[in-house]
Amino acid sequence: MRMVGPGPLGPERLLRRVGLGPVAGCDEAGRGACAGPMVAAAVILADGRGGQIPGLADSKKLTPRAREKCYRQIMTHARASAWVAVPAAECDRLGIQEADIQGLRRAVARLSVRPGYVISDGFPVDGLGVPCLGMWKGDDVCACVSAASVVAKVVRDRIMVAMDAEIPGYGFAVHKGYATRAHQQRLEELGPSPQHRLTYANVVRAAKVHAS
Numbered sequence: 001m002r003m004v005g006p007g008p009l010g011p012e013r014l015l016r017r018v019g020l021g022p023v024a025g026c027d028e029a030g031r032g033a034c035a036g037p038m039v040a041a042a043v044i045l046a047d048g049r050g051g052q053i054p055g056l057a058d059s060k061k062l063t064p065r066a067r068e069k070c071y072r073q074i075m076t077h078a079r080a081s082a083w084v085a086v087p088a089a090e091c092d093r094l095g096i097q098e099a100d101i102q103g104l105r106r107a108v109a110r111l112s113v114r115p116g117y118v119i120s121d122g123f124p125v126d127g128l129g130v131p132c133l134g135m136w137k138g139d140d141v142c143a144c145v146s147a148a149s150v151v152a153k154v155v156r157d158r159i160m161v162a163m164d165a166e167i168p169g170y171g172f173a174v175h176k177g178y179a180t181r182a183h184q185q186r187l188e189e190l191g192p193s194p195q196h197r198l199t200y201a202n203v204v205r206a207a208k209v210h211a212s
Contacts, residue, residue: 011135011142015117016047022079024115025144026104026125029059029152031096034200035170035177035193036160037085038096040103041152042111042118044080045144053077056146058139059153071154074147081147082110083155092199101125107148121145167193 012023026042045051053073055066062070074081086103094102104125108118117131119142124134138145157176164173169190175183177195179202187196187203191210196203 011119011133012045012051012144020117020131021047022113022115022117023144024080024108024111024118025120025138025142025146025148026108026118027121027139027145027149027152028100028103029149029156030177031100033177033197034179034187034203035088035183035196036163036172037087037156038091038099038103039083039085039152039156039159040100040107041083041148041155042081042104042107042115043074043078043144043147043151044111044113044115045074045147046077046079051077051079051143053143053147056143056150058137058146059149061140062150064157067150067154070147070150074151078147080111080113081151082107082112083151084110085155085159088195088197091197095199101127119145121149163195167195 015021015023022044024042024044028038028040030036030038053070056070059067084103084106086099091099105127108128115130118128119133119135119138121138122134124132135142139149160176161173170186171182187206188209192203192207
């Protein structure tokens with residue numbers, strides 16, 4: 001199986017060697033969805049071989065079954081992990097970029113182990129109280145960020161499946177709140193639910209169609 005972990009030149013290992021550990025990775029899931037929360041997660045993997053998660057990769061490159069398997073391994077073996085859900089209404093109120101940043105801050109703050117350094121996917125996150133490096137495609141090349149992406153994705157998918165039972169008709173369990181053709185059709189037929197992000201253009205458009 002493919003193994004992603006702190007190799008000889010891995011960023012986590014290099015940071016620990018210069019005394020900046022423990023290193024946390026953080027990432028989010030659901031930023032591009034038009035319904036449901038955005039989930040942010042942070043993970044500190046164990047040092048050495050204990051921090052290697054078999055099959056770990058960017059959550060988008062894993063099947064649901066593989067993600068669940070990695071998630072269980074992360075929950076069992078990670079030194080620390082945490083996640084937060086930023087509700088749809090808060091994403092609307094803050095704007096998606098600020099909601100993303102605040103969600104990542106909260107996830108890092110909830111870690112039971114204080115990190116010495118944080119690596120985030122894409123852009124750096126300020127206000128963490130420790131240095132943070134924004135790494136392009138971090139969820140694909142950095143093990144702790146990959147782990148955070150898996151936690152965020154699995155948690156959010158579970159939330160959306162539960163939401164489908166609470167608010168039937170939209171198919172949340174299938175498309176997880178993303179703007180697929182089937183989702184848009186149901187959105188225009190039923191109108192936005194309390195879990196839709198009302199500032200998103202396709203939701204605004206559907207609200208107008210439903211009201212006409």
